[in-house]
Amino acid sequence: MTEHAIALTINGTLYRATVEPRLSLVDFIRDVAGLTGTHVGCEHGVCGACTVTVDGAAVRGCLMFAVQAEGLAVETVEGLTEANGALSPLQDAFIEAHAMQCGYCTPGMLLSARELLADNPDPTEAEIRDAIAGNLCRCTGYGQIVEAIQLAAARLRQGAPA
Amino acid sequence: MSQMNFPTFKYIGRKRRVKEDRRFVMGKGRFVADIVPAGTLHVALVASPHPAARIVRIDVKAAEALPGVVKAFAGADIKADMNSMQHGVDAPNIDWRPLAVDRVRYAGEWVCAVVATSRAIAEDAAELVVVDYETTPFVIDPEEAYRPGSALVHPAHGSNILFEREFVWGPVADDFARADAVERYQVYWGRSSTVPIETFGVTARWNPGDETLDVWASVQMPKYQEQIAGALRLPANAVRVHFDVDVGGSYGVKRGLKQAVLTGSLARKLSRPVRLIEDRLDNMTGGDAHGPDRRFDVELAYANDGRVLSMKLRALDDCGCYPGRSPLQLGKPVGAIVGPYTIGSVAYHAISVATNKTSQVAVRGFGQAPTNYALETGIDRIARKLGIDPVEMRLRNLIPSNAFPYRIPSGSDYDSGDYQTVVKLALEKASYASLIAERDRLRSEGRIAGIGMITCLEPGGGNSAFEPLFNPKNDTTTWMEGCTVKVDLSGAIVCLMGTTTAGQGHESLVSLVVGETLEREPDGIRVIRSDSMSAVPSNSPVASRMAIMLGGAATKAAEIIRDKLIAIAAHNLGAEPSALAYADGDVSVADDPSRRMTWSELVTIAHRKFHLLPPGMDPGLQATNVMEVPLGGTLPTADGVVQMYPCYAFETHIALVEIDGETGKTTIRDYTIGHDCGVVINPDIVRGMIFGGVAHGIGAALMEEFAYDAASGQLLAGSFMDYVMPSAHETPTVKLVEYCTPSPHTSHGQKGAGEAGYLGAPACIACAVNDALAPLGKAAMQLPMRPSALEALIADARGLT
Structure with a gap:
């Protein structure tokens, strides 16, 4: 080839x-x-x-x-992680809400969420669910993932560095 | 999540970040595909296209001629080096090999393994393998497989029946005779599973220098190293299974035995590391993917006031090709056969049959969720016949809170519970009256809406008593779990557990109970998953058992260390141990706190100052506990009565659903759970388990099925396009109320939670759908309740067919 x-x-x-x-x-x-x-x-x-x-x-x-x-x-x-090891607000929010279990879908979920928040700093729950509907998670039932993205969005709106 | 009636602890039960999460959000998890030893070779598989056939010829010449291919192996090439893998039931003539020998028995069975320097080359070569088959009769329908005269999946076994037993517990005939009526029905739980996003993978490395086999696997399998060693004719102390592999989801299914035996065998033959990472097709057609597939015939004898007196349950489970431990999934429900109800007697006819389908493996709940679905369906049917509200129907049958410990007819004692209070709290959380009003409003607009309300139990921490119950040659009476706790010279704590973890948060669990016991900050406690040679015994995270068993063993090991610190302090302070108080690792005289020794001083003495140790005490600070299952240790009686689980968590689900009359699609509009798993150790982990279990349950109820074409014997759902799983769109926000009745049998009052949500969600959604269909005079009696099936029922009711 x-x-x-x-x-x-x-x-x-x-x-x-x-x-x-x-x-x-x-x-x-x-x-x-x-x-x-x-x-x-x-x-x-x-x-x-x-x-x-x-x-x-x-x-x-x-x-x-x-x-x-x-x-x-x-x-x-x-x-997503800073060179000095600091986590982004999105990663930190995923930990805070325990938005994962096995961690296998997590990287993809983070990237989808990041794209959403870059375009829409104040998404509704429906918009969050729509943004992650292409990422399957078999552990969490998505509830804590939605919470984490809401939390990250709120912190970013309050001026946390993206 | 606030928990009501909750005992106070220093660390347990409080909001705390989960230890494992940091590595996952950084992309620093260590999954099996991330582990590539130097010189690793890759396997691609050739699978059977036929459900049953004789293998006439396998030609690998063209495959082996491809540059980069090392060798191609058929079943006959590796058979001589290994024993058949072992089954959980008595089926010695069912020969079970990683690659088919002489015959194939399901479409997707692995026939040939091609080993190459890359997976891509191995796949190219696998397409060049030529296999000639001579097809033979097959059987797909389990009722047909059960009948005499059926085509046989394993002719040497003599029949397709892998297990069959009729249990009678209590005065079934008398209870049926005195009942006012009997409700008879059939329900079907479709062949669904948990389908992790990571497929199964394994890498095996043979080390000729010390003649050991290293295994890295994405696995959740009890006694894995012993089973691999037994099949490969190695002593178990030559197999090192590395438990520090992050498992990308399992929920029961990642058994990984044939894959490890295959790669282990190839690694030994080639003296190179060999890895098999299943692709999705390998996984769904030939891997460990399929779950229970069960037909129930149920008879419930009841009184006119709604009390269910007795139950006759026939469960026919389609195991697929090779039994493994799967028939035992008919055994777990024995430990909660009457659910949370006062049903006084039960006849249980459990049948597991082989068919020419992919083998079934363990799935979350180990057969309990289908059984709960079968029972709850009947409770609702009786309620509907008698005109009793479904909630009232449950309340009339629930075990009263003053009746614990409560012995059920099959012999298990339920430990504790207050089911009525949990139901009351959940009804409040759901605003049940408004839900009914909303349902009726929707109906008044001509829409199809229904409410489901169910109750069920989650047995946890089992002693594997279904093994002797289902196989008289097996007298297993323990399902132990071990943990080692060490405090080093600096005072830092390391805990060792002996199994893999798949998202259940075991590191957080161990650090919390050890931190609680030693009163040391849990975040600073390191928990490592060692390997099978250095670990103390484990039986893996099955059966909702780790909070109970690993949590219990870790607590006991920490208690030994705490007692040792107190003994050292007593010796040096000249006081009796009973006169001392332990706080935050320091020990002081209770009546005179000025006489005290700090954690650091005590740890230093243990590690460096033998002259200050009490006479006869060994130096160092380390302890191991291997814990037997509470209430375990006894064999079943001849008539099949046995104590199976120490702990019983309770849950109630309430859902409002709407079915689109045109498309048949069910939408969940509201979902509430009341849950009691005793003391919650980490609230975020428990609620995650519940939410995730509900999502699995939605899939099983409405979407997911490994469907087969009966005429061709082909699996129709070999991809995620055909096996449809809930996304964030189909999964609702779940309202949760958590209550606590501590278990008297566990270290901190905890019960199991790993199967929560899933045990009740399918039943609840099915009940809601049937409540919605009832005004149309229709009932849906099989899962999954696909849009096409519901649309057909609705169209029929409306005279449109």
């Missing part, structure tokens, strides 16, 4: 690699870049566990090829 040289940034770091065109973006993130915070759930675009943002838009890492991300800026869960 013909391989292609690509370059993209993940969390601000430039990655160059030669990959098969069939390599999915999530496999690139995990296996080439070595960032294992992004998880693989169904590999057919339903569960949302592999959600990352590409140029600010939440996408499913299993439905995009790495070669399609050539020149684009990808952000993963690892990018």
Whole structure:
């Protein structure tokens, strides 16, 4: 299979690699870049566990090829934490509300929530549910995830640094 | 969540962040796919397309010729190196191997494993494997499988019956004779499961130097290392299962035995680490994915005042191909066979049959949720016949709060409860009168709305007594759990647990009970999940048991350390231990607090100053407790009476639903739960369990099914497009009221909560749907209640068919 040289940034770091065109973006993130915070759930675009943002838009890492991300800026869960280890208000709110159990869907859920809050600082519960409806969670029943996003939104509106 | 009637503790029961959460929000969880030892090889699987066939020929030449492929293995290639995996029932002639040998017995059964340097190459090669089959008769319908003359899934076993027993507990015939009436009905619990977002995965590494096998697995399986070792003909002290793997959800299903035996066998043959990370299709068609699939025939004998006197229950469970421990899922309900009710006698005919379907595995509640659904359906049917309100119907049958401990006909003592108070609190929380008004308002507009109200129990911390109950050759009477607590020279505390964790918050649990006992800040206590060689015994987080059993063992180990600190202080202060007071780790003379020794001084003595230790005391500060199940330890009687669970949590669910008359889609408009699991150790963990259990229950009630095509024997739901699960849209905000009747049998009064929500939600939603359909003269008697099924009933009622 013909391989292609690509370059993209993940969390601000430039990655160059030669990959098969069939390599999915999530496999690139995990296996080439070595960032294992992004998880693989169904590999057919339903569960949302592999959600990352590409140029600010939440996408499913299993439905995009790495070669399609050539020149684009990808952000993963690892990018939410400050270099000094400080958590973002969204991550902190997820802990405060215990918005997870096994933690497997959590990175994708955080990225979907982040996209929502970037566009809509004061979402209603219905808007929150709509924003995370593409991310399946089998542990929590979503209640504490909705609470966490509401909490993060309130703190961000009060001026917590995003 | 405020909890009423709650005892006061220093740390337990208070809002506290969950220890595990930080690593997960950082993307620093350590899941099995994240663990890749140097030189790891990857497996892809070739699966059977037929529900039953003889394997005529397997040709792997083209596959092995592909660059990057190391080798391809068929079942016959690895059979000689291993024993059959073991079942939980007496079925010695059902040979169970990771890869099929000679025959395939379900569509999706693994036939060949291709090992390559990458998963992509292994998948490419798997497509080049050629298998010739000669199809044979198969059976998909479990009633047909049960009848003589059916095609046999395992001819060597002689029939498709994996387990069958008729229990009679109490004067069933007399109670039926004196009843005013009998309600007879059939209900069907569809083949659903918990379907974690992470599939199962395992990496095995053979270490030729010391002849040990390392296993990293996304697993929740009791006695895993012993089972792997037994199948691979290794001593169990040659298998090291690493428990420090974060499991991406399980809720019972991640059994992982054949996968570990397969990769362990390949790793040993190849002397390379080998890993199998199931893709979603592997998982749903051939992995550990399917749950109970159960037909119930029920007869309830009742008096005209609504009291249910006796029950006859026939449960036929479709186990799929290989039994494993799955038939035992008919056994857990024995420990709560009458639910929270005063039903005085029971006849229980439990049948597990094999069919040519993917094997069933354990699912949250281990068979209790289907049984609760069957019983609650009947309670509502009687209420409707007698014109009694469903709530009043329950109140007339609930065990009174002054009757505990309460022995049920099958032999278990319920520990404690105040069901009436929980119901009262939940009705208030739900504003029950307004719910009824809202339902009636909707109906007055011509809409289809209904209310469900159910009550049920969550047995917790079981002693696995269903093993001897279901297999006379098995005399297991303990389901122990262990924990080690260590205090180092600096005074820092480390606790060791011996099993994996899948989101239940075990590290938080252990740190809280140890912190409570030693009066040390729980956030500073480190809890590690060791490995199977260094851990004390565990039976894994099954059966809503860890708060009871791991919490109990950790508490007892901490108590040993506290007693040792008090003994050291007594020796150095010249006082009797009974005259001392322990507070925050310091020990003082109760009558003279100026005479005291600090935590730091006492810890230092234990670690460095042997001359200050009481005579005969060993140095150091470490303790281990391995705890037997409270009330456990006895075998069943010949007629099947046995104490099964020490603790019984109670829950009541109240829901208002509306069914779209055009599409048949059910929407949950309001949902309330009253819950009592005794003392809550971490409130956020418990409410998360409840909310998550309700979501699972909504799926089982309305959406999820591993449906089969009976004619072809093919699974129709092999992806998330076909196996539909609740999203944030379908899952309502749940109102919760928490009450506390402490268990007298546990360290702090706690009961189990890991199966909460799920045990009652399917029953509640089914009752609500049937309340909605009742004015149309219709009843839905099988789960899941899909829109298509409900739409057909509604159309029929409206004369549109």
